[in-house]
Amino acid sequence: MLRFYPFADFEDMSERSHSEVSDRSYRAPVDITEDAAGIHLSVYLPGVDPEHVYVNSEQNSLSIRAERPFERDENITYHRMEGAYGSFARTFTVPSTYDLNKTEANYKNGVLHLFVPRSEASKPRKIDISVS
Amino acid sequence: MLERLERFLPARRQRLRQDMERAFERFFDNPWSLAEFEPALDLEDHDDHYTLKVDVPGLKKEDLSVTLEGNTLIIEGERKEEHKRRRVSEVYYGSLYRAVTLPEDAKPDGIKTRLGRGVLEVTVPREQHEKHTIEIVEAD
Numbered sequence: 351m352l353r354f355y356p357f358a359d360f361e362d363m364s365e366r367s368h369s370e371v372s373d374r375s376y377r378a379p380v381d382i383t384e385d386a387a388g389i390h391l392s393v394y395l396p397g398v399d400p401e402h403v404y405v406n407s408e409q410n411s412l413s414i415r416a417e418r419p420f421e422r423d424e425n426i427t428y429h430r431m432e433g434a435y436g437s438f439a440r441t442f443t444v445p446s447t448y449d450l451n452k453t454e455a456n457y458k459n460g461v462l463h464l465f466v467p468r469s470e471a472s473k474p475r476k477i478d479i480s481v482s
Numbered sequence: 483m484l485e486r487l488e489r490f491l492p493a494r495r496q497r498l499r500q501d502m503e504r505a506f507e508r509f510f511d512n513p514w515s516l517a518e519f520e521p522a523l524d525l526e527d528h529d530d531h532y533t534l535k536v537d538v539p540g541l542k543k544e545d546l547s548v549t550l551e552g553n554t555l556i557i558e559g560e561r562k563e564e565h566k567r568r569r570v571s572e573v574y575y576g577s578l579y580r581a582v583t584l585p586e587d588a589k590p591d592g593i594k595t596r597l598g599r600g601v602l603e604v605t606v607p608r609e610q611h612e613k614h615t616i617e618i619v620e621a622d
Contacts, residue, residue, distance in 0.1 A: 379572035380573075381570065381571050382569045383569065392540070394539040394540060394572075396522075396537035396538065396599065397535070397537065400599075426526045426527060426528055427526070427527035428526055428527070429527055430524060430525040431524050432523050432524060433535060433537050433601075434537075459539065459541065460537075460538070461539050461540040
């Protein structure tokens with residue numbers, strides 16, 4: 351399940367493919383940005399009920415799972431169904447310089463926003479020089 | 483099902499033509515705006531209305547417009563480029579455009595739109611026709 355990324359040099363945050371992903375699952379687009387505070391992930395999940403979005407962090411991996419069930423109504427004729435329905439899962443490996451325990455998640459306008467702050471230890475700090 | 487679907491087929495052809503015309507117009511207006519993204523569309527046929535659902539995650543009301551030109555429903559939007567350094571970018575930034583030619587029984591009055599959870603829903607009421615059975619006369 352490898353896909354070409356224009357940002358192939360992004361070694362810090364590799365993604366592992368999921369073995370449990372069924373044929374019905376789809377791949378939601380992700381934007382990843384980084385600033386002095388940490389990593390920001392935007393996962394595009396249109397039509398997903400926030401109750402059906404699950405974010406898990408374990409050791410150095412961040413997993414996102416979401417469901418958009420398709421409820422077929424017998425009284426409706428479906429002419430076009432281009433929207434993605436089913437289940438969705440993606441896992442990212444986050445370097446230890448970020449603190450996954452402090453991950454913040456927020457779902458708005460069909461986009462799941464995740465923020466992983468830089469760990470305290472990795473933040474630049476001034477080292478005092480003692481003059482003897 | 484097939485008969486009902488048939489009504490959308492000429493619409494598709496027309497749409498293609500309109501899209502082409504539009505692309506030309508746009509090209510002369512602004513050659514850089516030619517690249518447009520077509521968002522995913524669901525088209526449902528209910529007894530008394532049609533429902534169009536367009537996936538527009540992350541877009542707000544002010545980023546979108548819905549217009550009716552003749553019997554063509556046009557959905558346009560713009561995802562603005564943020565000035566942040568993106569390391570991975572899989573979503574389309576720029577303008578999006580989708581046009582659908584409505585079937586004959588679609589009523590232009592009373593079209594309703596709703597934006598929620600990144601999905602723009604457009605409800606188009608349908609003309610209610612009574613069914614008449616036409617008698618077949620057998621020739622001798």
